[in-house]
Amino acid sequence: MTMIGLEIHCQLTNLQSKLFCSCKANYREFQINENICPICMGLPGSLPRLNQEAVKKATMIAMALNCTTPEKIAFFRKNYFYPDLPKNFQITQLNIYGDTSIGGTGSIMIGDKKIRITRIQLEEDPGRLIYEGSSSKNQITLVDYNRAGTPLVEIVTEPDFETPKEVRDFLNVLSDLLANLGVADPSLEGAMRADANVSIEGGKKVEIKNIGSFHDLEKAVHFEITRQESLHSRDIEIAQETRHWDDKRKITVSSRSKEEDLDYRYFLEGDIPWVTIDTDIQNKLKSEMPESIISKKERYVSKYSIPVQVADVLSSDKFYSDLFEESHTESNAKEVANIITTELMGLVDTREKRESSKLTFRHLRELANAIQSGKISRNSSKNALHAILKTGKDLNDIITELDLGNVSDESELLEIVTSVISEESKAVDEAKSNPQTINYLVGKVMQKTKGKADPTLTLDLLKKQIGI
Ligand SMILES: [Zn+2]
Structure with missing residues (x-):
């Protein structure tokens, strides 16, 4: 049997400052080594001060994953030497004095499968190494x-996964859940990283480090299972080791013998007092947590009769569900959901496109209303949406400028209907004996109006003129 466990590192988002100092949490905005201070550089005499907002967000993650949440949490120093770690220790959490991490055991259902969470800890991210130079000779x-x-929040799971697909399904749910909580942004480069441990047939456990994205995590796990199965089939013993993921070659490579926890010489971080998160604080946090994806989906189905599959897609992405919440009304909810899931999702499928889009919730509301009132056809609404995303102009202006409005003026439409009837005498005769074939004539009117004829009015006029 294959057993896979994960350690997921997720950067907390929407925070003003780093975990223990007032440097900006949004480090991506800065020139290299511009966003540093004596505290995060670990200079002598500097003292860390805990970011309480980060504690809140991490606690929300623990609650969303149904983890136990201890009333008192502590921080520890994890000692190791590596160039990306200026202090030579990382401030992290550990459960050696009972449960003192931000989250204890928990679980989450992925379909019918229960994935158990071992613990969740809050810690600081190290710096970043940048490799330059093309050949090994001139590489710096x-x-x-x-x-x-x-x-950074670390989420550790039990080895409950049996296939790479289960890993992927879990990561999808987790990404959506974190984004919905507003605590993480999985679309940012390096925001989600992971380690995985993999063993097959009750063999030794191999740890894969350094997997830089969720996308690669599934690949790394898949590669490692295949590698171990190949060794196993040739009766070669699988060594317990740490391997790292080489994302250029898409393989795992042996890096060093497995370190025991003892190697890190953990000890209590004496510069940070224990933090109390009592029941009152926990209850307040619970009340501040946004509606979960699951209850959102159920509400969309029961309140607005949105089809389950559409509700599923809509509720799982915070960007779209926020847009839906703001733009829909009781009467146009289904139409708004339809525009978002069938048109918009294909047009703003990247972070850049979302950010550069000029669409507001007012646009979306007006567009849905215009379709419902027959002012614009569903077909033309696609062109309107395109133009809105690009220009941000008013829907009415766009309809006029691009001439997208439905032909709903009765006399104008009657003229077109009459000309179609005179050109299609054979089809008219057929419609008289078999009324269903009138759709052919409706199609002809649509052709002449480039899809802009009001369909109901067209049908009425045709029937009246033909006399059926
Ligand atoms: Zn700092």
Whole structure:
């Protein structure tokens, strides 16, 4: 049997400052080594001060994953030497004095499968190494400490996954859940990283480090299972080891023998007092948490009769569900959901496109109303949406400028209907004996009006003129 466990590192988002100092949490905005101070650089005499907002957000993650949440949490120093770690220790959490991490055991259902969470801890991110130079001769390594000290949440699971697909399904749900909570942004480069441990047939456990994205995590797990199965089939013993993921070659490579926790010489971080998160604080946090994806989906189905599959897609992405919440009314909810899931999602499928889009919730509301009132056809609404995203202009202006409005003026439409009837005498005769074939004539009117004829009015006029 294959057993896979994950350690997921997720950067907390929407925070003003790093975990223990007032440097900016949004380190991506800065020039190299510009976002640093004596605290995150670990200079002598500097003292860390805990970011309470980060504690709140991490606690929300623990609650959303149904983890136990201890009333008192502590921080520990994890000692190791590596160039990206200016202090030579990382401030993190550990459960050696009972449960003192931000989250204890929990679980989440992925379909019918229960994935158990071992613990959740709040810690600081190290700096970032930058490799430059193309060949091994002239390669140099630079270090950027802007990221050092930014808040990171580590989510550790039990080895409950049996296939790479289960890993992927879990990651999809987790990404959506974190984004919905507003605590993480999975679309940012490096915001989600992971380690995985994989063993097959009750064999030794191999840890894969350094997987830089969720996308690669599934690939790394898949590669590692295949590698171990190949060794196993040739009766070669699988060594317990740490391997790292080489994202250029898409393989795992042996890096060093497995370290025991003892190697890190953990000890209590004496510069940060224990933090109390009592029941009152926990209840207040619970009340501040946004509606979960699951209850959102159920509400969309029961309140607005949105089809389950559409509700599923709509509720799982915070960007779209926020847009839906703001733009829909009782009467146009289904139409708004339809525009978002069938048109908009294909047009703003990247972070850049979302950010550069000029669409507001008012646009979306007006567009849905215009379709419902027959002012614009569903077909023309696609062109209107395109133009809105690009220009941000008023829907009415766009309809006029691009001549997208439906032909709903009765006399104008009657003229077109009459000309179609005179051109299509055979089809008219057929419609008289078999009324269903009138759709052919409706199609002809649509053709002449480039799809802009009001369909109901067209049908009425045709029937009247033909006399059926
Ligand atoms: Zn700092």
